[in-house]
Amino acid sequence: MLIWVCLHCLLLAFTFSSAKVLHLDKSLLVSWKTDQEVATINIKADIGTQDWVGVGFSDYGSLPGADLCVFWRDWTGQIFFTDVSVTADGLIKEDTINHCHGMKWRPKERRSKKKNLRNISEFNNVPTIEYVYQRRLWTCDEESYRIEDGTTHVVWAIGQGPLYKLDGLNITSSFNVRTGMSRTRFIDIQTIPDPGAEPLVFTNHNLSISSKDTTYFCSVFKLPNIFNRKHHVTEYGAEISTGNEDVVHHMELFHCQDEQEFPLWNGECGDKNAPEILKRCKKVLAAWAIGAGPFLYPADAGLAIGGPGFSPYVMLEVHYNNPLRRTGIIDSSGLRFKISKELRKYDAGILELGLEYNNKMAVPPEMKEFTLTGSCVQECTAVSLPKSGIVIFGSQLHTHGAGKRVQTTLVRGGREYIVNIDKHYSTHFQEIRELIKPVHVLPGDSLLTSCLYSTLNRENITLGGFGFTEEMCVNYVHYYPKAQLEVCKSSVDTDDLYEYFDKLNQDEGQETNKDKSVEENYRSIRWNKKRSGDLGTLYTQGTLSMQCMRGTGEPFPGTWNQVPQVKVVEPFKADTDKCANNNKNRVREEKRNLKKKSLDDDLPYTPLLKRDKPRMKRMEHDHNHMQKRLFNKFADTWDDYGLWGVDKRNQDDLADTDQEDDFDDDEEYVDNLDEDVVENPYLETYDDDLFSSKKRMLGSM
Known part of the structure; x- marks a missing residue:
């Protein structure tokens, strides 16, 4: 068993977790920001000079039923930006109302030291196209997808052109169309990592996974002596062995609450030979499941670990899901933490809600x-x-x-x-x-x-x-x-x-x-x-x-x-009345009423904790500096554009070069999508004037 520390890995993983960027494909990157009503979406695509690209959403990631905004060129060389849906047969159908508003685009020369430049699409003369547009989260249109908090399935398609027309195109044709899907939380809160926190990682070490379809493996660790003093966990996430992302299903870290010494045992959790005292390892300190990224605690709360009277023993439980019953899998996965000796205002806890782990509840x-x-009944919360x-x-x-x-x-x-x-x-x-x-x-x-x-x-x-x-x-x-x-x-x-x-x-x-x-x-x-x-x-x-x-x-x-x-x-x-009564005054009035409510009123919602301003300012400065250092990390792709209109060159070159705006003089400059992220999107509204533009035909490149 091993407690493994990798400061560089942790800094890299947690830095990128707060950015609203999704790499859909080697040739396709989407970034965005949202406020209460509107998403501003930026697309960078490596496509052929005649090709089209569509990005949008569907309920569970399938193209049939999807809602897309498509950038395409017709046979005369004119460029269009069209709001479409996909039928059950996989055919593109232009929507009656266009909700893909205010599109601006520019071609970007792809600079590379490689002599033979070809991307996944296998087309010659591949440029980078960058465009930005806006879309309401709720369009109140049955043909359009509602973007809500929770899991969002982002779907995309890239196809060969030019096209005579877009309507009726078979988007599921594998001959000349590439497609894909990624999941994300589209509406999110940006939480700034604490740069003063130190890393701590609990992992298994070269564990040979059973060929059974389901295995729960438990490992006991003893905390280092520094935890004689109380610390706060400020964030945590998974450390998954490369190649085992589909096998590690979920993990939990339990605290062993007893004054006795615990054996540093490891084995299958249900092993009859497991020490009886391990039944005292029941209190959940952290929980992770497949697909989850790092979790950051709010600035005024942290998970307490260590201190006088705190048992130094914890138990890692890993659920391995191996439906194909593969053999020879070696795993060193576990959980990684960032800890701080600078204590926050509140100790945080974890509470399990839902169904008991038994077979009395079933699905026909x-x-x-x-x-x-x-x-979780009132009789329980009343006494606990x-x-x-x-x-x-x-x-x-x-x-x-x-x-x-x-x-x-x-x-x-x-x-x-x-x-x-x-x-x-x-x-x-x-x-x-x-x-x-x-x-x-x-x-x-x-x-x-x-x-x-x-x-x-x-x-x-x-x-x-x-x-x-x-x-x-x-x-x-x-x-x-x-x-x-x-x-x-x-x-x-x-x-x-x-x-x-x-x-x-x-x-x-x-x-x-x-x-x-x-x-x-x-x-x-x-x-x-x-x-x-x-x-x-x-x-x-x-x-x-x-x-x-x-x-x-x-x-x-x-x-x-x-x-x-x-x-x-x-x-x-x-909240379906957003569409039944779709007017800005009602929304503003609801927000004013919500802000007037106190914790003693009927509404259970509480505002986000007020931040320690000097401390948060320092954390934000350190966080931005760390992102700047990592600016050009990915050498073989173009997802490192930090600013609008930046060419693929190293940061020193950019510092000495004035950036040329490729838009026409009368076109609006679009701000960097990573700046000015609204911390609480319920506090602001959006100007409807931005949606006055009509669908129009743009000139060719």
Whole structure:
């Protein structure tokens, strides 16, 4: 086992995590900034002089159903910029209303020391085209994609031209079109890393992975002596062995809470020979899942680690998903942290919400949509949270392969509020996300985590469990100040579930009975729509079995079986009235009302913490200096353009050269997209005058 430190690797990874840049392909880069209503999007593309490029969005990354803005040239040499959708047959259909506004473009000469310059598209005479345009996040048009917080699937296509017309073009043709998809959080908060923090990494060391499809491997570490003093974790992320990105599914670091010495043991987590004392390693310090980037804590909160009375032992748990049962996989993956001895105002904590890790909750087969909900009931928060409550500032939603949509809501006085929602969730992109609006949770509030699944391609029941072909529904929420509550999750009460099995046997002749296990009963049922619907009714109306637990694994005082369901009188409604009442005055009025609300009012949302201005100014200066040093890092691609109109030359050359503006004199200069990122996009509006331009034909290059 090894605690491995790589300062350069950490600085590089965390520096680029805050930039709103996505490298879609070696020949295609997109960068952007957003405010409350508008996205300004910048595209750099290496394409042939006659070729076209389209970038846009779809629900889950497929081209059919996608919404694209396409830059293209017709056979006469004229350039167009067109808003299109893609039909189920893969044909481009020009939209009735153009929402791709104000496009400006310029050709950029690609400079390279290589004699033979060719890019992936294999076209000769390849220039770099750069263009910028704007698009509303919500267009209120059924033909257009709504850009919302959560996972965004960015789709793209590059094809040969020129074209006689764009409408009717088959975008799925592999002969002359290249396509792809990337996932990102399009609407994001930029958090500045703390340059004074030091790196600390816990990893396995040259571990031979089992050929089983699912393996949980545990390793115990002892913290260095510097942790005799309390520190704060300011950010953390994954350290994945190259080539194992598809095998390492998720990881957790647990604190071993006991005054005794712990053996530095490693092995499969369920090993019967594992020391009994390892059951004391239960308190979650950090959690990561596939697709997640680094997570940065807000400036006034950090994860406490070390200090007097703090047990120096931690346990790393890694879930390896190996569906192909490959052999010979060697892995040294783990979690990396940045720590600071400069303590912040609050200690942060992690709370597990959702469903218990058992097989009592299940998803029937051949279901287009089926929802499971895990509850953190008011009876639990009432006895476990401080009187002043806690503030949730981060969230990591988690399911396995069947999950399609996940959300957590807060229920106070029967009214439901959103905490976090991902309408286009992907198990391959499970980020730890800072909330745009932190949520204040009080004792007596309830928290509901709901996961929508699709099992159309599954022939039998999908049970809850640890394997990837089984399912989970979890939200790891990050909050401050730290409380004793560690787990607040539920499942259907066992007695109610067996009553359901008994009713199926008596009323419908199903081969279920009280002597079979839960799994045996579920797999004995011949599933149809009625039985699936009845199971869903049981889950929403039956009583609950609750886990209301401390980090030690001990339950809080209370009765945690036969717990009533959470009563929701006024359900949360999606913010669809943006389109029904689409006017700027209403939006401004809502924002003014929201800012007037205090934490004692009904609304649970709290403003972002006020920053320590001198400290934040220093951090921002150091962060910008670090980005400047890394300016021209990638030698073989052109994604290092830091400023609009910068040629591919080293930074010293640029310092001595006046940049030439390739736009015509009457065209507006476009600012650097990486500057002036709005920290809280709910505080500003956008000028509608920017959307007065009409679709127009531009001159040729």
